[in-house]
Amino acid sequence: MTQRILVVWCPDWPEPGQDAGPEAARAFEPVVAAVEEFCPRVEVLHPGACAIGARGPARYFGGVRALATKITDAVSRHGFACRAGVADGLFAARLAARAPQPDGGEPDAAVIVPPGETPAFLAPHPVGCLGYPDLADLLPRLGIRTLGEFAALPAAQAANRFGADGALAHRLARGLEPRPLVPRPASADFSASAEFDPPAEQAERVAFAAKSLAERMHADLAARGLACVRVQIQVTCTDGREITRLWRHDGLLSSLAVAERVRWQLAAWQVAQSQERRSVASSDGITALRLVPDQMVRAAGRQLGLWGDSVVDDRVARAALRVQALLGHGAVTRPLLAGGRDPAEQVTLVPFGDAADPRHPAGRPWPGRLPAPSPATVFPVPRPAAVTDEAGAEVTVTGRALMSAPPARLSVGGGPWLAVTSWAGPWPVTERWWRPADSRRRARFQLVAEDGSAWLAAVQDGRWQVEAGYE
Amino acid sequence: MLPGEAVLPVLPPLRELLPAGGLQRGSVVTTGCWSLLCLALVAEASAAGAWCAVAGLPQLGVAAAAEAGLDPQRMLLVADPGPGWPQVVASLLDGCDLVLLRPPDHPPAGMRRRLEAAVRRSGGVLVVAGDWDGAQARLHIAGQEWTGIGAGHGRLRARRVQVVADGRGAAARSQARWLWLPGPDGSVTAADDPAGAPGEWPEARTG
Numbered sequence: 001m002t003q004r005i006l007v008v009w010c011p012d013w014p015e016p017g018q019d020a021g022p023e024a025a026r027a028f029e030p031v032v033a034a035v036e037e038f039c040p041r042v043e044v045l046h047p048g049a050c051a052i053g054a055r056g057p058a059r060y061f062g063g064v065r066a067l068a069t070k071i072t073d074a075v076s077r078h079g080f081a082c083r084a085g086v087a088d089g090l091f092a093a094r095l096a097a098r099a100p101q102p103d104g105g106e107p108d109a110a111v112i113v114p115p116g117e118t119p120a121f122l123a124p125h126p127v128g129c130l131g132y133p134d135l136a137d138l139l140p141r142l143g144i145r146t147l148g149e150f151a152a153l154p155a156a157q158a159a160n161r162f163g164a165d166g167a168l169a170h171r172l173a174r175g176l177e178p179r180p181l182v183p184r185p186a187s188a189d190f191s192a193s194a195e196f197d198p199p200a201e202q203a204e205r206v207a208f209a210a211k212s213l214a215e216r217m218h219a220d221l222a223a224r225g226l227a228c229v230r231v232q233i234q235v236t237c238t239d240g241r242e243i244t245r246l247w248r249h250d251g252l253l254s255s256l257a258v259a260e261r262v263r264w265q266l267a268a269w270q271v272a273q274s275q276e277r278r279s280v281a282s283s284d285g286i287t288a289l290r291l292v293p294d295q296m297v298r299a300a301g302r303q304l305g306l307w308g309d310s311v312v313d314d315r316v317a318r319a320a321l322r323v324q325a326l327l328g329h330g331a332v333t334r335p336l337l338a339g340g341r342d343p344a345e346q347v348t349l350v351p352f353g354d355a356a357d358p359r360h361p362a363g364r365p366w367p368g369r370l371p372a373p374s375p376a377t378v379f380p381v382p383r384p385a386a387v388t389d390e391a392g393a394e395v396t397v398t399g400r401a402l403m404s405a406p407p408a409r410l411s412v413g414g415g416p417w418l419a420v421t422s423w424a425g426p427w428p429v430t431e432r433w434w435r436p437a438d439s440r441r442r443a444r445f446q447l448v449a450e451d452g453s454a455w456l457a458a459v460q461d462g463r464w465q466v467e468a469g470y471e
Numbered sequence: 472m473l474p475g476e477a478v479l480p481v482l483p484p485l486r487e488l489l490p491a492g493g494l495q496r497g498s499v500v501t502t503g504c505w506s507l508l509c510l511a512l513v514a515e516a517s518a519a520g521a522w523c524a525v526a527g528l529p530q531l532g533v534a535a536a537a538e539a540g541l542d543p544q545r546m547l548l549v550a551d552p553g554p555g556w557p558q559v560v561a562s563l564l565d566g567c568d569l570v571l572l573r574p575p576d577h578p579p580a581g582m583r584r585r586l587e588a589a590v591r592r593s594g595g596v597l598v599v600a601g602d603w604d605g606a607q608a609r610l611h612i613a614g615q616e617w618t619g620i621g622a623g624h625g626r627l628r629a630r631r632v633q634v635v636a637d638g639r640g641a642a643a644r645s646q647a648r649w650l651w652l653p654g655p656d657g658s659v660t661a662a663d664d665p666a667g668a669p670g671e672w673p674e675a676r677t678g
Binding site for chain 2: 315316317318319320322323326327331332333334335336337343346347349352371372373374375376377378379380406422423424425446448452454468470471
């Protein structure tokens with residue numbers, strides 16, 4: 001019997017084939033947490049989609065439709081667009097989450113395939129959505145265009161003719177499950193655990209044990225040529241409660257850092273507990289700690305080369321981690337200087353502990369890049385400005401980079417009007433004209449005001465803004 | 472991390488402006504408003520291997536910092552330290568020799584003294600872009616003029632600034648120096664007094 005599966009799909013994340021990166025996985029965490037409120041066993045398919053078994057929660061929440069609505073509402077409250085789909089089997093549920101709404105339905109409502117109707121739901125889909133590129137190429141040439149036509153073949157013939165992949169694809173096309181849903185702790189083999197007898201009363205003792213556990217876990221993984229991207233920390237209390245939290249781990253985190261995370265987790269839990277006004281004595285002790293590596297990747301060495309030879313000093317790493325504990329992972333960044341035309345574009349801010357490539361590669365020509373000296377102040381969001389000529393009319397620039405009049409007065413961000421003593425420009429910049437979505441046409445100026453301040457201003461779509469200041 | 476010298480080095484043209492000829496460990500230095508002067512002040516120490524944390528300055532131009540001589544690989548940026556910024560700054564001081572700070576608000580005297588104690592304890596240097604009552608040294612830019620740009624021609628090439636220093640104790644006497652900040656290649660060098668002989672253009676000097 002095939003399991004009823006509910007898939008939550010967020011269209012804002014890239015498709016699984018594309019490189020998602022650690023940021024996408026982390027950004028998806030709130031969605032997983034929101035879904036976890038409804039069902040503790042959430043399988044993350046890829047950043048952007050996760051699945052739960054629907055039968056149990058649907059009974060509890062009053063039907064599949066009610067469950068799907070509750071989940072999409074909960075995810076939307078976190079500010080993410082999402083769709084839900086329910087069907088027999090993971091494959092059909094994934095398609096249902098992306099399927100267009102049948103005529104007359106609300107656009108955001110979940111697509112629910114009734115039990116037993118999954119083969120009929122799958123039938124009109126093209127064979128391309130099976131995810132086997134070879135078959136997607138071959139089958140249409142044999143005149144088999146849809147899953148329904150493929151499923152109509154006898155299973156034995158499909159296996160004979162198309163091999164193991166074909167047999168698997170044939171099962172999918174018939175609405176059968178090729179594999180059971182694997183709950184998230186899929187990699188229990190590499191977990192490391194410790195028990196505390198008598199129960200540990202203090203977080204320090206647990207954190208200390210976590211350090212040696214993390215060392216053991218790292219050694220186990222490294223021996224198999226693996227590294228894990230996330231680590232799940234499970235803490236069991238004397239009253240049987242289990243606190244589980246997933247933490248990102250990009251290879252830079254030492255065993256010390258894992259211990260630090262255990263400490264944060266316990267701190268967060270103690271705060272939550274005092275809010276619940278539970279008696280502290282009944283559940284204060286911790287009996288077991290378990291570290292489970294999650295989302296394994298092949299160990300490809302650390303990307304220290306990205307930053308040359310500079311290895312992060314332990315003291316610096318501890319300070320950065322402490323600030324991350326206070327403000328969140330993304331609050332502490334290291335700048336990566338690379339290519340790009342704008343002063344703001346040239347810098348990629350990488351959260352401390354992550355490895356990332358600059359958005360714009362260095363070492364390519366960036367025509368129109370500003371020469372040194374670079375501005376010391378680069379506004380994260382350009383500030384609106386107004387530039388007028390002697391007569392007080394706004395200076396405009398034509399498509400052929402001709403100015404209406406020389407700039408004479410400048411006001412930055414609604415500030416006082418200052419006379420422009422010297423200026424240079426317009427320097428036209430036309431970017432990515434071949435891609436309408438993010439193409440830009442601007443004319444840039446350098447303006448020096450009477451108080452000695454110098455600005456990098458640009459006029460785009462008839463509006464002046466200040467991108468940077470040379471203070 | 473620099474070994475435990477008592478004074479962190481600064482660029483040569485700034486040495487005479489600071490009481491110890493550099494950035495005294497455990498001290499607070501102010502630079503008036505946020506400007507390239509903050510970056511110039513920490514550039515030499517950063518190039519020599521010190522880590523530099525920057526708090527409360529989302530508008531920091533990293534390219535300008537690199538041109539001034541800072542090593543971006545040894546920078547930590549905390550764009551928004553939030554309402555608990557004193558604790559963030561104290562944590563950063565534990566790890567970094569240099570902390571550049573623009574305080575989001577004016578700290579009460581008690582808080583200020585606690586942070587000063589944290590600076591002394593950690594042996595770092597706190598460079599404040601703004602006011603700080605108990606600072607050991609204060610620099611600010613008193614005047615500036617840009618060269619290389621005219622009315623509709625040229626471009627910004629270099630800026631000559633007058634940096635004025637005053638402070639407490641040995642630094643109580645006010646001093647002023649003219650600097651190229653930035654020079655034509657972004658670096659920081661000494662400049663002639665424009666009131667004297669008209670300053671040569673640095674390009675002409677380097678040939």
